[in-house]
Amino acid sequence: MRITAVIAALLITVAVLGAGCAEENQPSSGETGESLLQDAVAGINGELEAVKASAGESARVLGAAGLTNAAGKEAVRQAMLNHPYTESTLVVTKDGIVVMAVPDNYAGTVNSDISSHPETGRAVREQVPLVSEVFPLEEGYAGVAQSYPVFGKDREYLGFVSIAYRPDALIGRVVAPLANGTPYDVWVTQTDGRVIYDTTPEEIGKNLFSDLKYQSPALQEAFSRIVAEPSGSLDYSFWDRNWERNVTKEAVWDTAGIDSAEWRVVVTRSQDAGEQQGAISERPPAADAADEMKAFVAEAALYAREHGRNDTIAAFNDPDGEFVRGELYIFAYDTNGTVLALPFQQGFVGTNRSEVHDSSGVAYISGMSRIATEGGGSINYVYPNPAQGYAEELKLSYVLPVDETWFVGSGIYIPEVGTEFDMSVREALVQRVKAARDYAQEHGREAACAAFNDLSGDFADGGEYIFAYKTDGTTLALPYQPEYVGENRFDLEDRYGVRVILLEIAAAESGGGFVYITYYNPDTGLDELKLCYVAPVDEEWFVGSGVYAGA
Structure with missing residues (x-):
């Protein structure tokens, strides 16, 4: 069975609308703080109103069909596809009992009694649309719940539908295009x-x-x-x-x-913005720089083991010390994501950065921690380059564990590789993967993977194909490389040594996320930089797709 025409049309419509919003949000050369502020406020309110409209449509269908009806569940799924940053939706009775959770990853919350939660009590008491403050959600993360009351055919109050998301994701969709540059x-x-x-x-x-x-x-x-x-x-x-x-x-x-x-x-x-610019230095060839970087990190790890943590961290934090060599410098984190050494950004020392994402949504600090616990390796992400006036560039970092509690690393910039993935492209990618996840949850692993592997089907669309893996690294769907289906690729590295499947597993286990890799593009026949998004189907497997740089 193929993706329904409704879903396909929705993806196209949202991609077009997203592209329009991103274009409108581009700052003009004459942008002032006041004008940026007004654009940001209007844009945030527009996003909140759009979520409210989607929740209202879901509430209308649920009121007509019943709180547990399949039509209501499909309406909720469609509403979430309208807003790729949304995490989950709950349908709750007037007695505070969860009767529906979308996607199915949150099915464990069904039948939960959340009547004692203040936000539930408020929704039931006021019976109007509400936007909550940030609070720990039943689904297991801190976020905002935007709710809408559900009324039956005789205007009898039945309960409410609540769409949950991380507020920084909603706000960032508006603000990032305005503030960038x-x-x-x-x-x-x-x-x-x-x-x-x-x-x-x-x-x-x-x-x-x-x-x-x-x-x-x-x-x-x-x-x-x-x-x-x-x-x-x-x-x-x-x-x-x-x-x-x-x-x-x-x-x-x-x-x-x-x-x-x-x-x-x-x-x-x-007040002195723009006065501080880093010196531009000559860059070595990437291949030689990568080898130099890895040797530098190995040297730093050995130094750390021989000199003890306190003396080592002091040496790493010295911007004029032996562990700063041109564009190369050593950084250090504990495995929980707390900064131990960052010589050119001293204000971050002692800060936990485990939840930090780059401009494309890649959770690179948590990725480094996972790689370090597996013995070390490489990761790609976008980061400000202090030698280039803090311009954002693609960075390839290599990390090694010192012991089980902390790790060291360094990185090189690869400015010749473009990393600007348009917001509408990223959102279409997320929607594509979430639609595939929903399909898998509805049809089961065997039928879904057969559909994903079908080169004549809707899921194998050139470079936008859907792939699937078990969380142990076993390949389930890879339509343009069927010879790998059934093979365990947990140890797969791309040409830069990036732990491809390991990072995708880590992103899936965190609820879904982005990963940069270099991988075969069936549209060109070449290995190219690819931004992937993955989402868990359940605890045992996940689906993903990607977009290639320049696509």
């Missing part, structure tokens, strides 16, 4: 001080009033004003965008939010 940073906070978005992703999830990094009286005074006043402007001092030094920041803010949400959107600019 400008001297402005943007952060968003709830009025309780919890940061729900920041162009410096390490700040997301912190609280302005309790985190140790924010405890200066001047900062506390500034933050108190921001959460107390719906709009305004002020100056404050904090780390620059690269976390090298303290600077004075000019801030303007306004308020976004619908249905009781009140999010302060803050746009900042360093």
Whole structure:
């Protein structure tokens, strides 16, 4: 059975709409902080209204068909495909019992009694559309739940449908295209001080009033004003965008939010923005640089084992020391993702970066940790290059464990490889994979993998094909390389030594995510840089697809 025409049409429609939104959000050369702020607030509100409309349509179908009807479940699935950043949807009765969970990965929440949760009580009591504050969701992560009441045919209140997502994903869809390439940073906070978005992703999830990094009286005074006043402007001092030094920041803010949400959107600019530029150095050939990098990391790991953790970390953090050699420098993390050494971004030392993603959504710190626990290896991601004025470039890093508690690494930049994947392309990729996941959950592994492996079917569309693996690395679907089906490829490395399947397994086990690899492109017959997205079908296997750079 093929993907339905409805789903196919939906994917095309959303891709077109996404491309239009991304184009409209591109900053003009004359973008000011005030205009960026107003565009950000309008865009965030537009996204919230769009989720509300999708939830409302789901509620309409559920009200007519019944809370557990198959038609209602299909409406919920379609609503989630409209918004690729959404994580899950629950349908809850007026008594607080979960009767439906989409996707099926969250089926374990069905029959749960969540009536005691404040957000459930509020939804049942008020019976109006609501946007919650961030809270630990039943599905196992902290996020926002946007709910809509469900009424039956006689206007009898039946319960509500709740679409859950990480707020930084929704906000980032609007803000990233606006702020990229400008001297402005943007952060968003709830009025309780919890940061729900920041162009410096390490700040997301912190609280302005309790985190140790924010405890200066001047900062506390500034933050108190921001959460107390719906709009305004002020100056404050904090780390620059690269976390090298303290600077004075000019801030303007306004308020976004619908249905009781009140999010302060803050746009900042360093008063001396643009003055600090790194020196441009001559770059060695990538192949030689990669060998040099690996030898450098091996040397650092040996040094760490011989000199002890404290002395070693001090040496690694010295920007003028022996572990900074041209563009190469050693970084170190504990296996939980906390920074131990980062010589050119000292403000990050002591910060946990395990949840940090690059501009394409690659969770590179957690990926490094996983690679280190498996004995070491390489990973690709996008990162600011201090030798090129902190321009974002593709980086190939190599990590090795020192012991079971921490690891060291270094990286080289590969600027000649383009890494700008348009937002609409990334979102279409996520929707394609989630549609394949839904198909697999509905039809089962055998039928789904047969469909994925069918070169004449809808899932094998050139470079946009669907692949599938077990979480032990066994290949289940690979339509253009059928000889690998049934083979275990857990140890597969691409030509740069990137642990392809290992990183995809790690992303799937975290609920889904992005991975950069170099892999065969059936459209060209060449190995090319590929941004993959994978999503778990269940605990035993996952599906994925990718888009090639320049596609």
